[in-house]
Amino acid sequence: MTTQTDRQRQREAAEETAAADAPAAVSGAWRHHHVLDLDDFSREEIETVLDTAERMREILDRRIARVPALRGFTLVNLFYEPSTRTRASFELAGKVLGADVISLSAGTSSVAKGESLIDTVRTMRAMRADAIVMRHSSAGAPYLAAKHTDAAILNAGDGAHAHPTQALLDLYTMRRHVGDLRGKRVVMVGDISHSRVARSDLWGLATMGADVVVCGPPTLLPRGLRAAERPPTAGAALPPVTIETAIDRAIEGAHVVIALRLQSERQQGGLLPSMHEYAAHYQVTAERLARAHPDHLLMHPGPKNEGIEIAGEVAAGTHSIIEEQVTNGVAVRMALLALLSGGALSGGAPPGRKPSGREQPPPGGEAVAGDETLGGDIGGDLRGNEGAR
Ligand code: CP
Secondary structure (H helix, E strand, O other), X not given: OOOHHHHHHHHHHHHHHHHHXXXXXXXXXXXXXXXXXXXXXXXXXXXXXXXXXXXXXXXXXXXXXXXXXXXXXXXXXXXXXXXXHHHHHHHHHHHHOOOEEEEXXXXXXXXXXXXXXXXXXXXXXXXXXXXXXXXXXXXXXXXXXXXXXXXXXXXXXXXXXXXXXXXXXXXHHHHHHHOOOXXXXXXXXXXXXXXXXXXXXXXXXXXXXOEEEEEXXXXXXXXXXXXXXXXXXXXXXXXXXXXXXXXXXHHOOOOEEEEOOOOHHHOOOOOOOOHHHHHHHHOEOHHHHOOOOOOOEEEOOOOOOEOOOEOHHHHOOOOEOHXXXXXXXXXXXXXXXXXXXXXXXXXXXXXXXXXXXHHXXXXXXXXXXXXXXXXXXXXXXXXXXXXXX
């Protein structure tokens, strides 16, 4: 009879065997201590993440997906907003790599008693957290956290500003299907103004050389997309894209179509006449996708609202790779933890280390520096609410 102890021993033996050939992060370009957005990632750095993710997919596809590569590493998930995919995939990524994983929700932590973001982050670091994954409704919150801890901060979505790990998993998923993205027509349809995924995807896609088209009603396209509208502080400007308000023109010849959810929790009122009208003009349907490239891919970061931004039949159709995005999300987050742990496992960056480049708060990000209220929201023109046209 196999006892629990036997099973434990078998499991440990399997882990030790796996450890012997445990794929590590590839030795490519990498200079980050935090992952806050993709606006400071070079093409080479993105490729390093995607190549490492490929190795992590191999681990995930094993019968026993466990390697002890991050044994002794502590990962904290700190979520001030709801999440299914991002939170679960970071948890799984840490566990597959053997890290200790702690997950906290704002509602059930001492945040509910008024503890500040900075105190919460410092408390986690005092427990020897090596990395903190943070989702927050205020743009800039992860930048603030990064200024107050030497733990690695991974932005899991901050307001309408950025969602870099989603963008990396999107890039990885596209690369697996279409290879080099240079010259590929990638169309994002929906609520561009309030989408942190759209913003981070734009940076990543532009860096990888894709031909990016954004499409939505004028009220859901942010100011700052057209060069002429860019503020003089061009540091925060988004990369150049083609803007289309007619979905049929946008989708024409597309290699990839990304449908985006209406971010009603971040919208002001009056941006749309009605859901029905929005769906009639902007829903991604089979009829509309018939204009795309014959081998097109259909993506959605989730959560999706079928019948509004995407028709159920295409979400479950043969061109859809939406579920694969979810699986790849685990691989990409494993890759990021592996890359970041290069410093963290050997003791982390020295205390007081000055972050480089865009690891500094983005323009306007200092608005959250008071922490306790976190009332400021960075992004200004790029956030687009007030710039609705
Ligand atoms: N795409 C995404 O961020 O999904 P969750 O909100 O479920 O994490």
